Amino acid sequence: xxTTSTTSGPAGKGSPLRKDGSLRKDGPVRKDxxxxxxxxxxxxxxxxxxxxxxxxxxxxxxxxxxxxLRISSSGFxxxxxxxxxxxxxxxxxxxxxxxxxxxxxxxxxxxxxxxVSLALAQLFNQRFPGRRLTRWALIAPWAASVxxxxxxxxxxxxxxxxxxxxxxxxxxxxxxxRDWLGDPATAWPWMMFVAVxxxxxxxxxxxxxxxxxxxGEVYEAARVDGAGPWQTYFRITLPLLRPAFLVGVVINLxxxxxxxxxxxxxxxxxxxxxxxxxxxxxxxxxxxxxxxSAAMSVVNFALVVVMVVVFLKASRWNQxxx
Amino acid sequence: xxxxxxxxxxxxxxxxxxxxxxxxRTTRAGAPRSARTLRPRTLLIAAAAWLLAAGFLxxxxxxxxxxxxxADELRDAGYLPSSFEWANFVDVWRESHLGDNLRVTLLxxxxxxxxxxxxxxxxxxxxxxxxxxxxxxxxxLVLVTQMFQPTSLLVGLYREFYQLxxxxxxxTLILCNAAFNLAFAxxxxxxxxxxxxxALEESAMIDGLGRGGALLRITLPLAMPGVVTAMIFTFIAAWNEFVMGLTLSTVPENQPLTVGxxxxxxxxxxxxxxxxxxxxxxxVPVVVLxxxxxxxxxxxxxxxxxx
Numbered sequence: 171x172x173t174t175s176t177t178s179g180p181a182g183k184g185s186p187l188r189k190d191g192s193l194r195k196d197g198p199v200r201k202d203x204x205x206x207x208x209x210x211x212x213x214x215x216x217x218x219x220x221x222x223x224x225x226x227x228x229x230x231x232x233x234x235x236x237x238x239l240r241i242s243s244s245g246f247x248x249x250x251x252x253x254x255x256x257x258x259x260x261x262x263x264x265x266x267x268x269x270x271x272x273x274x275x276x277x278x279x280x281x282x283x284x285x286v287s288l289a290l291a292q293l294f295n296q297r298f299p300g301r302r303l304t305r306w307a308l309i310a311p312w313a314a315s316v317x318x319x320x321x322x323x324x325x326x327x328x329x330x331x332x333x334x335x336x337x338x339x340x341x342x343x344x345x346x347x348r349d350w351l352g353d354p355a356t357a358w359p360w361m362m363f364v365a366v367x368x369x370x371x372x373x374x375x376x377x378x379x380x381x382x383x384x385x386g387e388v389y390e391a392a393r394v395d396g397a398g399p400w401q402t403y404f405r406i407t408l409p410l411l412r413p414a415f416l417v418g419v420v421i422n423l424x425x426x427x428x429x430x431x432x433x434x435x436x437x438x439x440x441x442x443x444x445x446x447x448x449x450x451x452x453x454x455x456x457x458x459x460x461x462x463s464a465a466m467s468v469v470n471f472a473l474v475v476v477m478v479v480v481f482l483k484a485s486r487w488n489q490x491x492x
Numbered sequence: 493x494x495x496x497x498x499x500x501x502x503x504x505x506x507x508x509x510x511x512x513x514x515x516x517r518t519t520r521a522g523a524p525r526s527a528r529t530l531r532p533r534t535l536l537i538a539a540a541a542w543l544l545a546a547g548f549l550x551x552x553x554x555x556x557x558x559x560x561x562x563a564d565e566l567r568d569a570g571y572l573p574s575s576f577e578w579a580n581f582v583d584v585w586r587e588s589h590l591g592d593n594l595r596v597t598l599l600x601x602x603x604x605x606x607x608x609x610x611x612x613x614x615x616x617x618x619x620x621x622x623x624x625x626x627x628x629x630x631x632x633l634v635l636v637t638q639m640f641q642p643t644s645l646l647v648g649l650y651r652e653f654y655q656l657x658x659x660x661x662x663x664t665l666i667l668c669n670a671a672f673n674l675a676f677a678x679x680x681x682x683x684x685x686x687x688x689x690x691a692l693e694e695s696a697m698i699d700g701l702g703r704g705g706a707l708l709r710i711t712l713p714l715a716m717p718g719v720v721t722a723m724i725f726t727f728i729a730a731w732n733e734f735v736m737g738l739t740l741s742t743v744p745e746n747q748p749l750t751v752g753x754x755x756x757x758x759x760x761x762x763x764x765x766x767x768x769x770x771x772x773x774x775x776v777p778v779v780v781l782x783x784x785x786x787x788x789x790x791x792x793x794x795x796x797x798x799x
Contacts, residue, residue, distance in 0.1 A: 214618035230648055296537045296541075297534075299538055302786075304542060308545065311548060314779060
């Protein structure tokens with residue numbers, strides 16, 4: 171990659187030079203500068219565009235193409251499949267429940283994360299002895315790999331020797347150790363708990379950053395005007411936190427919707443596809459039929475696009491309001 | 493987020509943000525009456541925070557304990573093992589591909605961080621300084637990349653690198669990790685560059701430095717906090733990356749640590765002690781790295797996203 175970025179300078183001196191020469195008007199050009207300047211934005215943003223094209227746009231194309239192909243398990247293309255893979259996908263008996271699970275998973279995890287993070291941010295924004303140390307502890311799930319954290323929880327929930335089973339038995343919460351992850355009814359809540367657990371640090375830090383941009387005078391004024399703590403929070407802090415909150419929601423929506431490592435590490439989406447979201451289901455299909463898996467990806471991808479568009483609309487609306 | 497990416501010029505300069513943050517802090521600190529009269533409240537807050545902190549560390553503490561458990565005590569339900577088996581760390585190193593996995597993870601994390609910097613710094617700088625044709629389109633492209641995670645493109649990525657015959661290559665993982673972290677780096681760096689006064693560069697350019705020279709000698713040193721933030725975020729994200737490693741590397745010795753430790757999970761038995769010995773080796777450096785920049789995390793987020 172780095173070689174491409176250096177060669178794009180001199181190599182581009184030929185034809186794109188004339189084409190891009192006209193672009194110079196757009197920039198605040200002050201002095202006559204040499205070759206590099208006459209190329210316009212190309213040497214500056216070219217490598218970034220190339221990298222995005224190679225690793226993000228090409229796979230999108232490849233994914234859509236694969237969903238219309240008949241491909242053997244060893245990777246040979248056997249011809250066009252038309253819409254067969256989509257028909258096959260939509261005929262999957264577990265698809266409706268997988269989509270429903272994905273929606274519930276996303277809404278519950280993002281909702282819980284935002285609520286808990288609001289409280290955590292408020293708490294860790296106070297001054298108290300050991301604030302620095304406790305904030306370090308809060309960072310651990312963010313810095314540690316999600317896969318490893320999820321496997322850690324899987325181990326703590328182990329029926330024979332899991333420390334959480336032991337703890338809950340000792341506290342009298344359950345009669346005997348249980349196989350929490352074997353039953354979808356208990357596996358889902360635990361996986362949601364882990365998903366919230368790993369999302370909290372980033373979200374809390376985003377909100378903490380938002381809290382620090384609120385000038386102290388605002389609170390001073392509220393206090394002078396006789397506002398109580400709850401009134402201050404709902405009338406002043408929350409509205410001012412809105413931009414940070416919005417960032418938190420969006421990043422979490424994307425992360426949680428696409429969340430794969432937690433479920434994959436803890437249940438592999440099983441039994442069958444009972445604890446799978448669309449991304450996990452896609453990976454399950456990849457092992458049996460890559461074309462159908464690609465069709466699932468395209469559907470999944472379309473859902474992400476819808477989310478992105480909704481967000482862009484929402485943020486523009488947000489801007490107009492300001 | 494979209495706002496800051498599409499209009500980085502409006503982004504609050506980090507310097508200013510830091511100042512307001514400091515003002516806020518001193519105002520709060522400058523109200524000792526609340527600290528003195530509400531002593532029990534402070535204690536309550538501290539207790540809650542310490543309890544929560546312990547809760548956040550619990551899974552990792554359990555990992556360390558398990559990593560040190562003797563193999564024949566793995567099925568015991570007791571909280572602590574009878575003795576700590578430090579040799580587990582030596583054994584896991586000798587009996588698995590962990591060394592190879594660690595090498596892959598290091599190469600991928602370092603390589604993609606370097607690549608992101610090489611690609612993102614010029615792009616972010618140019619976007620922050622020059623209103624060129626296609627600027628909006630470029631920023632939209634970056635935003636869209638930010639929205640798409642590798643998970644949603646897995647099948648496409650696999651097919652692409654299968655056809656290029658580049659599966660099981662460190663270079664593939666470097667390229668992929670760089671590409672998916674590029675958006676965040678460009679976004680945060682654009683905000684930083686936009687906050688640095690143009691006048692400084694202009695005088696340098698009048699003195700005969702080109703735009704490249706001005707960037708290298710004047711702007712880049714001033715934007716160092718942003719560069720460091722982007723670097724560390726990329727490094728950590730690449731270090732912890734899982735799905736692309738799982739999909740694009742199929743041979744154990746070419747897999748990163750996050751994927752490699754799964755080899756301790758067999759069909760019937762799991763070598764939990766080795767699994768977590770490997771995990772601890774992977775987690776500790778990053779947690780230390782992250783703790784070191786804890787303060788920068790807040791200012792980095794403020795500059796890049798929040799305002």
